[in-house]
Amino acid sequence: MNSSPVQQALRVFLVEDSIPVRQRMAALLGAIDGVEIIGEAEEPGAALAGIDATGADVVVMDLRLIGGTSMELLQSLARRISRVTIIVLTNHSGTWFRQACIAAGAQYFFDKTSEFDLACRTITRIAHERCVRGLNDSTR
Template identity: 50%
Template sequence: MKADLTRPKLHVFLVEDAAPVRRRIAEAFSAIADVSVVGEAEDALTALSAIATSGAHVAVVDLRLTEGSGIELVARLSHEQPSVVTVVLTNHVAAPFRAACQRAGADFFFDKTSEFDAACHTIEALVKERAHAAR
């Protein structure tokens, strides 16, 4: 089946400190129709500027980064780039982490181990939402 060139791509930026994990996430998300992974970073400062220049619609953020924290990054994105949808995908899933991410402005929060499929379904839903809005 040929790709529909008239459908807009959902641009996803990955922020994850572990390169092998980033690769696996990038592969999974890139396999979703009309998704393009437009960049990757392992620290908050690099991610913040790269998300702005990449044209990302979605930032997928882990809480543990090589420098800075995912919660701080989500808060800055919510304030400085509010049109970017923030998806937290992490192994740090205790209630205090979820609450802190919600306060910081995260749009979605998923356990990397047990809710990865749900995160993929959310990315698929965002693709459909974007395609519908483009009509």
């Protein structure tokens, strides 16, 4: 009998307007040990509903979305009592965008074209920290 606790995966919700990009992100991020892609959306309303319904731990979002602005979504997520880790992963990587997203509540900001591997490493670290924290909590 295995008495070690089963660790829950880091639940990641993807918000990206491009279906092929979203599928690639889901495949790459979902392959990270300890990560589960629990939902996807291409517009802010569906994203908010999906994030609420799934209890996501992390939201990976683009700045360009269908039917609304991602800044409104970002601000809505940042104001919530039940906080999620917000990672902006976008092609709009200028200094102004980076500063605006961090000021609005994003914890991380990455350029899709040059920092995708760094984003993956960050999600891996977050999943690992969650696992270690869970193990520490279960031994108390």
